[in-house]
Amino acid sequence: MKELKITNQEYHKLRDIVYENFGINLTEAKKQLLVSRLQGVLRKYGFKNFESYYQYVVHNRDGNALSELIDQISTSYTFFYREKEHFDFFINTVLSEITDKLRQENSNDIRLWCAGCATGEEPYTIIMLMMNYLKERYNSWNSGILATDISNEALDYAKEAVYPKDRMGQLSQDIVKKYFTIVKDEDYKLIDRVIKEVTFRRFNLMNTDFPFKTKFHVIFCRNVMIYFDAKTRSELINRLADVLLPGGYLFVGHSESVETNYNFEYVRHAVYRKK
Ligand SMILES: C[S@@+](CC[C@H](N)C(=O)[O-])C[C@H]1O[C@@H](n2cnc3c(N)ncnc32)[C@H](O)[C@@H]1O
Structure with missing residues (x-):
């Protein structure tokens, strides 16, 4: 043609x-x-x-x-447990910091946002690791995660939650056994208990108005800003800072960075904390 x-x-x-x-x-x-x-x-x-x-x-x-x-x-390329060190740091350090703080405040509301979630592997990884780590204590927290993307196609895929083997990344066999069932002989379908913890919404990060009623403890915005020019990136980082709680964490992709003269201080590779 x-x-x-x-x-x-x-x-x-x-x-x-x-x-x-x-x-x-x-x-x-x-x-x-x-x-x-x-x-x-x-x-x-x-x-x-x-x-x-x-x-x-x-x-x-x-x-x-x-x-x-x-x-x-843009590409929605992603997979489970991508840039694994981030998830390990989140589970081993950030999560207990948040839960300690919430206990002092008499609250149980853990606020997480995955901005640019593509086909869902990133928010689902967070939920599975939290469930696995907190065990029965998971239910005592009002957690769950907001997951947004501009792409309807990616969001529809995410809601279906059926993945081919090559998307499973470095998930351990133990996690796979606990949270997936095999469908059509070779695909992996997430169990409903994990799916219902993620709220998928279409949202353009270029919106100047971020309409969130309460601020977040952690925002994952990884491998999204690679497409933006410097001006757009810096405006977006300011908007993300506005909707993070003081002391809240921003995770960006491993090849991305945030200039620390913004509202953020550097914590470790591709992880920043709101001042
Ligand atoms: C490469 S994927 C990243 C997925 C996941 N965060 C990760 O790190 O594996 C980039 C995603 O950003 C989304 N995206 C690009 N521009 C966007 C915008 N203006 N608003 C919201 N999402 C956007 C794309 O649709 C795509 O799904």
């Missing part, structure tokens, strides 16, 4: 909506990649050129067109 071509003007228009909505700066070098990735979407809707596709995206009110566009640009 012949590839639909893009004009410079069409590319610049698409580039502008991508930047405005997602903070992602598409350079000229990304042009061919975007054109190839969007071929399927244009064919699906029967658009004959990129201008008609652009008009569809800007006039679509429910956000689905934007969600489909970001799916072609």
Whole structure:
């Protein structure tokens, strides 16, 4: 099938909506990649050129067109127990700090947010490790986790909670046995007890308004900011700081960093604490 071509003007228009909505700066070098990735979407809707596709995206009110566009640009690649040291630090150090503090405050509300959760492996890993560590004490805490992403496709996958073997990462056999069942001979389905602890919502991190009633103890925003330019990243980090409790933790991806002149101090590799 012949590839639909893009004009410079069409590319610049698409580039502008991508930047405005997602903070992602598409350079000229990304042009061919975007054109190839969007071929399927244009064919699906029967658009004959990129201008008609652009008009569809800007006039679509429910956000689905934007969600489909970001799916072609960013990757939802993730797996269970990715960057394992983070989870170990969370369980062995951060969790007991939070529960000690909550006991003093006579509260049992552990507030966790996984921002850019993709297909769900990250929030589910956190819940399984917490359940495994706290055992029957898990139920005495009102924990659970909010997990958000811009991609509807990724969120639908996450809610299904069925994963192929290559997504299982370094989860121990013990955890796999406890929290998964095998379906269709070779896929792994999470048990309902874990699934119901994660609340999945669509949320664009570019929103200037973060509408959370209560602040978080911990935010995981890992391997999301790699797509953003410096300005977008710094604005997002400020918004994340606003919704973290003082002393709360921010985990970013291992190849990402936060400048410590923000509201954060460095704790260890890719882990920061709100001052
Ligand atoms: C590579 S995945 C990271 C998944 C997981 N956090 C991890 O570290 O394995 C990046 C995710 O960020 C999401 N994302 C990109 N831009 C976003 C935005 N503006 N708002 C919310 N999510 C976004 C993508 O849809 C994708 O699912």
